[in-house]
Amino acid sequence: MHQKIIILDFGSQTTQLIGRRVRELNMYCEIVPYNKFPHNDPSVIGVILSGSPFSVYDEKAFKTELAGIRGKYPLLGICYGAQFMAYINGGTVEPADSREYGRAHLEYIDGTDPLLKGIEKGAQVWMSHGDTITSLPEGFKIIASTDHVPVAAYRAENEQLWGVQFHPEVYHSECGTEILRNFVVDICGGKQDWSAASFIESTVNELKEQLGNDKVVLGLSGGVDSSVAAVLLNKAIGKNLTCIFVDHGMLRKNEFANVMHDYEGLGLNVIGVDASAKFFSELAGVTDPERKRKIIGKGFIDVFDEEAHKLTDVKWLGQGTIYPDCIESLSITGTTIKSHHNVGGLPEKMNLRLCEPLRLLFKDEVRAVGRELGMPEHLISRHPFPGPGLAVRILGDITPEKVSILQNADDIFISGLREWGLYDSVWQAGAILLPVQSVGVMGDERTYERAVALRAVTSTDAMTADWVRLPYDFLAEVSNKIINKVRGVNRVTYDISSKPPATIEWE
Numbered sequence: 001m002h003q004k005i006i007i008l009d010f011g012s013q014t015t016q017l018i019g020r021r022v023r024e025l026n027m028y029c030e031i032v033p034y035n036k037f038p039h040n041d042p043s044v045i046g047v048i049l050s051g052s053p054f055s056v057y058d059e060k061a062f063k064t065e066l067a068g069i070r071g072k073y074p075l076l077g078i079c080y081g082a083q084f085m086a087y088i089n090g091g092t093v094e095p096a097d098s099r100e101y102g103r104a105h106l107e108y109i110d111g112t113d114p115l116l117k118g119i120e121k122g123a124q125v126w127m128s129h130g131d132t133i134t135s136l137p138e139g140f141k142i143i144a145s146t147d148h149v150p151v152a153a154y155r156a157e158n159e160q161l162w163g164v165q166f167h168p169e170v171y172h173s174e175c176g177t178e179i180l181r182n183f184v185v186d187i188c189g190g191k192q193d194w195s196a197a198s199f200i201e202s203t204v205n206e207l208k209e210q211l212g213n214d215k216v217v218l219g220l221s222g223g224v225d226s227s228v229a230a231v232l233l234n235k236a237i238g239k240n241l242t243c244i245f246v247d248h249g250m251l252r253k254n255e256f257a258n259v260m261h262d263y264e265g266l267g268l269n270v271i272g273v274d275a276s277a278k279f280f281s282e283l284a285g286v287t288d289p290e291r292k293r294k295i296i297g298k299g300f301i302d303v304f305d306e307e308a309h310k311l312t313d314v315k316w317l318g319q320g321t322i323y324p325d326c327i328e329s330l331s332i333t334g335t336t337i338k339s340h341h342n343v344g345g346l347p348e349k350m351n352l353r354l355c356e357p358l359r360l361l362f363k364d365e366v367r368a369v370g371r372e373l374g375m376p377e378h379l380i381s382r383h384p385f386p387g388p389g390l391a392v393r394i395l396g397d398i399t400p401e402k403v404s405i406l407q408n409a410d411d412i413f414i415s416g417l418r419e420w421g422l423y424d425s426v427w428q429a430g431a432i433l434l435p436v437q438s439v440g441v442m443g444d445e446r447t448y449e450r451a452v453a454l455r456a457v458t459s460t461d462a463m464t465a466d467w468v469r470l471p472y473d474f475l476a477e478v479s480n481k482i483i484n485k486v487r488g489v490n491r492v493t494y495d496i497s498s499k500p501p502a503t504i505e506w507e
C-alpha cells in the first residue's frame with residue numbers, strides 16, 4: 001500500500017495543483033472535499049488544507065472539524081487553510097489593507113524550522129489573498145514574513161501544525177517545491193516511492209484480481225487517456241479486452257486509419273467502425289453547438305452499444321477517465337459553459353460495471369505511464385482533441401464537403417507545426433471553418449470563398465489558455481499553403497484571444 005497525503009479541498013482554483021506538485025515529488029496523494037476526511041485509512045501520513053474563495057469569517061465559508069486529524073497527522077494549511085487554523089484557535093484574520101496578488105519575497109525566515117529548511121532569505125513566493133492573519137493564537141509563532149505580510153508562515157509550537165499565507169504550489173513560488181518536499185518527506189516521513197512503474201505494477205495486479213477471467217469492452221477515441229487505459233488493461237487481461245473505435249466522420253484527415261494502425265501495432269484487439277454516414281445524416285442542418293454535441297454523444301453510444309452487443313459475455317466497460325474528471329467539484333457557480341462529457345450515460349445504458357484504471361492519475365502521469373508501457377511518442381504527446389471533433393470547429397451546419405475542406409486546412413497547419421519543430425511547445429492547435437465568405441482575387445479572377453481561422457494555445461489544464469506567439473514566417477507559410485492548396489478557402493486568420501474570456505474551441 002502506498003503512503004498517502006490527503007489534501008482537504010476548500011474550493012480553491014489551485015487545489016489540483018497542490019496534488020500535482022505532491023505527486024511530482026513521487027508521493028501519492030488524494031484530494032477530498034474539506035469535510036470528507038478518510039478517518040479509517042491507515043495509509044494517510046499527512047494532511048494539507050487548501051485555499052478557498054471564501055473568507056474564514058464568511059457565513060458560507062467551508063468549515064471542517066479537525067478532531068481526529070489534528071495531533072494524529074502533521075498539518076499544513078495553505079492560504080485559507082492557514083487562516084482557518086489560526087482563526088479557529090483564537091487568532092485574528094482581517095481584510096488586508098490592500099489585497100495582495102503576485103510576487104513577494106520572504107525577508108525574514110526562521111532557518112531552524114523544518115518546513116523552511118534550505119530556503120534562503122529573499123526567496124520568491126506567490127501571494128493571492130484578500131485577507132491576512134493579523135494576530136496568531138497563543139502558542140503559534142511566526143516563521144517567515146514578507147515586507148507587507150508579517151505572518152507569511154507560522155507554526156504551532158509543540159505541535160506538527162504549519163500554515164503558509166502564500167501558495168507554494170504555483171510555479172512562481174520558486175521555493176514552493178522545496179517547502180512541499182520539506183513537509184511531505186522530512187515532516188511526514190514520505191518514502192517517495194510513487195512512480196509510473198510502481199503504478200503499472202500495482203494496477204496490473206489489481207486489475208487481474210478485480211477482473212479475473214471477465215471480458216471488458218472499451219471505447220477508444222485516438223486520444224491519450226483511452227489509449228493508455230487500453231494498453232494497461234491489455235497488459236492485465238490480454239485477449240479478454242475488446243476495444244471499439246468509432247469513426248464519426250469528424251476526425252482529422254487520415255486519423256482513423258493512422259490510429260487503427262498504431263493500435264494494431266500495440267497488440268490491441270480493436271474493432272473499427274465507420275459510422276460517418278449515420279452522423280452526417282443526423283447532423284444535417286443542425287447549427288446549435290450544444291445540439292451537435294448531444295447528437296454526437298448519443299450517436300456514439302448507439303453505435304458502441306450495437307457493436308458491444310455483438311460480443312458475448314461482456315461484464316465490464318473500460319474507460320479512460322482521469323483524476324481531474326473525478327475530483328468532486330466544489331464549484332460555487334455551477335454554470336455549464338460547454339458540455340464536454342461526450343459519453344455520459346453509456347454505463348447506465350449498457351448495464352455494465354465500470355473499470356477506470358486511470359481514475360487516480362493526472363494527465364502528465366497518464367503520459368508517463370504510457371511511455372513506461374512503451375507506447376509510441378506521437379500517441380503520447382498528441383494534442384487534446386474534442387470528442388465531437390471537427391463538428392465543433394465548423395461553425396454552423398455540417399456537410400461532408402465542409403469537413404473535407406477543414407481536414408485539409410487542419411492537416412497543413414498541424415503538419416507545419418511538426419515540420420517547424422513547434423508541435424510540442426503548443427498545448428493544442430487546430431483550424432476552424434468560419435461561416436463567412438469574403439472577396440479575394442486569384443490570378444485575374446474575383447473569388448468569393450470561405451475563411452479559415454487558425455488557433456494554437458498554451459495551457460496546462462484547459463481551464464485557462466493563451467494564444468501562442470507563432471513565428472510570422474511560419475504563419476505566412478501555412479496561410480499560403482492553405483489558400484493555394486485547399487479549394488474553397490481564400491482567407492486565413494489567426495485567433496489571438498486568450499481564455500478567459502474566449503474559450504479554446506469556437507463552439
Ligand code: XMP
Pocket residue numbers: 293338339340341342384385386387388392428462499502503504505506507
Ligand atoms: P473550451 O473550448 O471549453 O475547451 O475552452 C477546453 C478543452 O476541452 C476540449 N473540448 C471538448 N472535449 N468534448 C470533449 O471531449 C467536447 O465537447 C469538448 N469541447 C471542448 C477542448 O478541445 C479543449 O481541450
